[in-house]
Amino acid sequence: MLSVAACGGDDHSGSSFGGLTFPTGASTPGTSAGTEGTGGTGGATDSPEPTGGGASTGSDPTVTSGAAEDSTAPTDPTVPNPDGLPTGSECTDPAQCMTGNCYKIPLPVDGLPPGICSECDADLDCVNADLGTACTVDAMTLGAKCTYGEAGSFCESQAACQGDLFCVALLDGADGLLPHTCSECRTDADCGGGGLRCLAVIDVVKYSGVKHCAVPGSVGKGGLCPLTDGDVMCVTSKCVVFNVVGNLDVGVCGDCKTDADCAMGQTCSPPKFQGGFVPSACM
Incomplete structure (x- = not known):
């Protein structure tokens, strides 16, 4: 519809x-805020244990401090x-x-x-x-x-x-x-x-x-029909063409095309658009 x-x-x-x-961004990988370990002390037995949250000891340079990482949260x-x-x-x-x-x-x-x-x-x-x-x-x-x-x-x-x-x-x-x-x-x-x-x-x-x-014959009253040979498409067999605006014409299935299609004393009200396409009707 x-x-x-x-x-x-x-x-x-x-x-x-x-x-x-x-009418006329990408996430930023986290980086370590700690420093690399300085290695051993040459075997001195009286040197104090390293402090500062896990600085590297011995000769392993891959162990870093446990300081919080400075990272940027990924964006959605x-x-x-x-x-x-x-x-x-x-x-x-x-x-x-x-x-x-x-x-x-x-x-x-x-x-x-x-x-x-x-x-x-x-x-x-x-x-x-x-x-x-x-x-x-x-x-x-x-x-x-x-x-x-x-x-x-x-x-x-x-x-x-x-x-x-x-x-x-x-x-x-x-x-x-x-x-x-x-x-x-x-x-x-x-x-x-x-x-x-x-x-x-x-x-x-x-x-x-x-x-x-x-x-053919399936379009009810108020439905759109072809500008040419449209009658056959309407349940009522009456496709009425009217001008919407400018050069735009539409065909709408209705009850009448002229007063002659209505009972004695009635007139044919043409189709219009008012919250939807309103069919022609005998009034």
Whole structure:
């Protein structure tokens, strides 16, 4: 299911509709603080026993004093900024976070925090930490977590996704507005024919989305349908195209296209976006 968000994206501002706002170190080995033994005293029997916590005696130069070692504790590579804000804290700059990653959801959704200190804010963070291949939104924290490129994970390149998935923009014409996600298909051609179409499913609540191969007649009201010949994909057989913003048009399955599709005295209310895609309806 598709939610309007993306991995490691930039902050956007601009026109809005509904709830969316569209944009125009290594450890240091310990060293001994003691001194090497001076060896024997030539066999003198009245010389005092050496003191000072175990200085070497005899001719063994490898025995050193028991003085405390001067060592540097190893640092945790996953916490490059120990004095920074903990994971889950709101942030505006990576330098504020213990992890050095301030994640900003790449979706034009109103009301989101400026950023959340997270374990990643780019796919490479996950690869370098051996935590996965893709950095994607965590709907529970609004921060980011690493995944292994499962379907629905945000992605910056094909390398982030599992081998049978594609890293694609959720909606045609929305590249740069919506994130890329690891999806089942890029175009209808990837669905193998049989009337299957490659459609986006957006889950605004989970800030997630994916493109998948949909069977004709399977898309319910409020679901997205193709701009061309989309009626056949809807349960209601009515795919209504409306303009979201700028040059971005989407098709949404609904109850009506015109007033003629409604009962006498009713009018057809067009689709809109309000906390999600709202289908057309007879009012």
